[in-house]
Amino acid sequence: MAQDLFQAPDYFGLDDLLTEEHKLVRDAAREWVKREVSPIIEDAAQKAEFPKEIIGGLAEIGAFGPYIPEEYGGAGLDQISYGLIMQEIERGDSGVRSTASVQSSLVMYPIWKYGTEEQKQKFLPKLASGEFIGCFGLTEPDFGSNPGGMVTNIKDMGDHYLLNGAKMWISNAPFADIAVVWAKNEEGRIKGIIVERGMEGFSTPETHNKWSLRASATGELIFDNVKVPKENLMPNKDGLGAPLGCLDSARYGIAWGAIGAAMDCYDTALRYAKERVQFDKPIAGTQLQQKKLAEMITEITKAQLLTWRLGVLRNEGNATSAQISMAKRNNVDMALNIAREARQILGAMGITGEYSIMRHMMNLESVITYEGTHDIHLLITGLDITGIPAFK
Numbered sequence: 001m002a003q004d005l006f007q008a009p010d011y012f013g014l015d016d017l018l019t020e021e022h023k024l025v026r027d028a029a030r031e032w033v034k035r036e037v038s039p040i041i042e043d044a045a046q047k048a049e050f051p052k053e054i055i056g057g058l059a060e061i062g063a064f065g066p067y068i069p070e071e072y073g074g075a076g077l078d079q080i081s082y083g084l085i086m087q088e089i090e091r092g093d094s095g096v097r098s099t100a101s102v103q104s105s106l107v108m109y110p111i112w113k114y115g116t117e118e119q120k121q122k123f124l125p126k127l128a129s130g131e132f133i134g135c136f137g138l139t140e141p142d143f144g145s146n147p148g149g150m151v152t153n154i155k156d157m158g159d160h161y162l163l164n165g166a167k168m169w170i171s172n173a174p175f176a177d178i179a180v181v182w183a184k185n186e187e188g189r190i191k192g193i194i195v196e197r198g199m200e201g202f203s204t205p206e207t208h209n210k211w212s213l214r215a216s217a218t219g220e221l222i223f224d225n226v227k228v229p230k231e232n233l234m235p236n237k238d239g240l241g242a243p244l245g246c247l248d249s250a251r252y253g254i255a256w257g258a259i260g261a262a263m264d265c266y267d268t269a270l271r272y273a274k275e276r277v278q279f280d281k282p283i284a285g286t287q288l289q290q291k292k293l294a295e296m297i298t299e300i301t302k303a304q305l306l307t308w309r310l311g312v313l314r315n316e317g318n319a320t321s322a323q324i325s326m327a328k329r330n331n332v333d334m335a336l337n338i339a340r341e342a343r344q345i346l347g348a349m350g351i352t353g354e355y356s357i358m359r360h361m362m363n364l365e366s367v368i369t370y371e372g373t374h375d376i377h378l379l380i381t382g383l384d385i386t387g388i389p390a391f392k
């Protein structure tokens with residue numbers, strides 16, 4: 001990939017709304033991405049491999065459990081710092097951000113919120129340091145947008161649970177040390193249970209041939225009569241609301257992350273347009289390319305403001321799930337549109353790995369589908385404003 005010359009757009013002076021701590025955290029993540037992610041990410045994506053060598057660095061910048069209390073190894077930061085870290089990581093690559101999101105919001109968050117003190121002590125510090133990598137098993141082959149229909153189940157066998165079923169499309173699965181798995185008990189109630197690598201009957205085959213999120217490992221979780229100790233059940237919340245609580249946190253991070261991908265595409269296209277000469281002048285001097293660039297910075301600015309406000313609401317504990325849905329949906333769509341337009345500004349160069357745009361564009365095709373599809377988030381807003389569910 002060409003040298004990382006990224007300069008973050010801040011058209012409305014959003015930095016004025018950030019604290020010194022926010023800026024320090026953001027700048028540290030930004031520098032780390034330039035130094036450690038940009039030089040290797042294109043190669044990792046081409047090879048379809050998660051670059052494991054960056055796990056230590058992700059832990060160091062606080063990407064594993066940014067808002068988990070320090071007593072459990074987390075960074076103890078607020079929601080805006082968490083968002084800014086996700087923004088910077090996804091500026092590098094959505095696949096790397098996915099690994100950090102899963103670890104923080106879908107593995108550490110449920111253990112912290114729904115787990116026992118023993119589970120917190122046992123798993124959270126190792127997850128925060130990157131010694132353990134986790135994954136989150138909700139989606140099943142026949143239940144994606146409708147996870148409440150899941151068939152994966154646990155049976156109480158007295159001294160342990162017997163787990164059966166399968167999960168699909170699970171980020172980090174192929175190399176995860178633990179999996180937070182959602183399964184129904186005999187009464188049909190959804191429970192969260194921690195499954196550890198090495199348990200008999202538990203396997204995690206990798207999903208190959210993805211054209212998207214190639215630098216993130218995706219796989220299945222297969223449970224064939226897995227004996228899970230009773231102490232691995234997370235007792236403090238159950239029902240669909242338990243996994244949805246995790247998704248709120250992850251979707252919030254994605255809303256910020258998508259801005260990062262959009263900023264990178266815009267910044268790359270702007271620089272290219274100023275340098276690329278056709279018909280004896282830079283293409284940036286043509287009305288058509290200016291329209292694209294002007295619309296991009298307008299959309300990025302709107303998303304930045306929306307998401308910063310969401311961060312304030314999250315810090316106050318007042319953000320609703322529907323607000324998070326709106327921000328996730330808007331920002332990912334915005335980023336995908338910008339990636340497509342930016343790719344065109346680069347002409348033929350836009351399809352190569354010399355520039356990050358095509359990789360962002362392909363990655364965002366997953367981001368617009370996972371953690372609730374673009375359609376489902378629209379239906380969530382529809383339900384919120386009308387009071388009438390239109391899912392069925």
Ligand SMILES: Cc1cc2nc3c(=O)[nH]c(=O)nc-3n(C[C@H](O)[C@H](O)[C@H](O)COP(=O)(O)OP(=O)(O)OC[C@H]3O[C@@H](n4cnc5c(N)ncnc54)[C@H](O)[C@@H]3O)c2cc1C
Binds near residue numbers: 139144168366369392
């Ligand atoms: C790379 C990647 C990583 C992922 N990582 C994870 C992970 O770590 N853990 C995990 O649990 N899951 C993960 N997922 C799964 C992801 O969350 C699901 O793919 C997503 O929820 C959609 O489910 P589905 O693919 O089965 O699509 P479906 O639910 O089958 O939807 C297909 C289409 O139908 C539309 N649709 C569905 N229902 C309705 C309706 N009621 N009204 C109108 N339209 C509707 C959808 O919007 C979509 O366009 C990942 C997916 C990908 C691609």
